[in-house]
Amino acid sequence: MYKNAFDCLVQGVYIVSSSIGDEKAGLTAAWVMQSSFKPVMLAVALGPTRRTAEVIEKSRKFSVQVLDKKQKEIAELFGYYSSRQIDKFAKVRWFESEKLKLPIVEDVIAYFECELVGKFESGDHMIYNGLVVNHKLLNPKGEPILFSMRDWF
Ligand SMILES: Cc1cc2nc3c(=O)[nH]c(=O)nc-3n(C[C@H](O)[C@H](O)[C@H](O)COP(=O)(O)O)c2cc1C
Numbered sequence: 020m021y022k023n024a025f026d027c028l029v030q031g032v033y034i035v036s037s038s039i040g041d042e043k044a045g046l047t048a049a050w051v052m053q054s055s056f057k058p059v060m061l062a063v064a065l066g067p068t069r070r071t072a073e074v075i076e077k078s079r080k081f082s083v084q085v086l087d088k089k090q091k092e093i094a095e096l097f098g099y100y101s102s103r104q105i106d107k108f109a110k111v112r113w114f115e116s117e118k119l120k121l122p123i124v125e126d127v128i129a130y131f132e133c134e135l136v137g138k139f140e141s142g143d144h145m146i147y148n149g150l151v152v153n154h155k156l157l158n159p160k161g162e163p164i165l166f167s168m169r170d171w172f
């Protein structure tokens with residue numbers, strides 16, 4: 020049963036990652052959307068305390084990865100711990116994306132590589148707008164996780 024109107028907003032559950040030098044950062048994000056059709060762009064809303072946001076600011080690149088229903092544990096790992104405390108990518112199998120060399124979790128349904136082209140403040144979050152420079156569908160039969168606030172917080 021839904022507790023309030025926000026519970027019914029339909030979103031997915033994604034990994035947003037970035038890297039600079041040897042440092043890899045990534046978090047779980049629900050606030051992800053396509054923000055342009057031509058050229059194709061994706062926007063993500065991140066809180067200012069997120070290490071991943073700091074790394075995106077420096078590297079000016081990020082990935083968006085679509086998690087499968089079977090990957091809820093990965094969503095918990097990336098969503099409940101900060102890259103400041105632990106190296107999350109040391110705990111999962113991952114590979115480097117071909118274009119922007121971003122860390123991608125193995126077995127995600129699909130991923131997008133984005134160059135940061137703009138950002139703006141949105142209340143207590145920052146919206147990062149990325150130009151999609153590469154995208155790949157890895158599992159056409161995958162089933163994305165549907166996000167509802169009541170399941171996670
Ligand atoms: C299901 C789920 C969805 C989340 N969505 C977002 C989001 O859209 N934006 C955000 O800034 N944080 C979101 N978070 C919280 C971050 O994933 C969390 O604060 C994370 O520990 C930050 O990691 P970092 O410091 O390594 O960047 C979400 C967490 C969960 C579990």
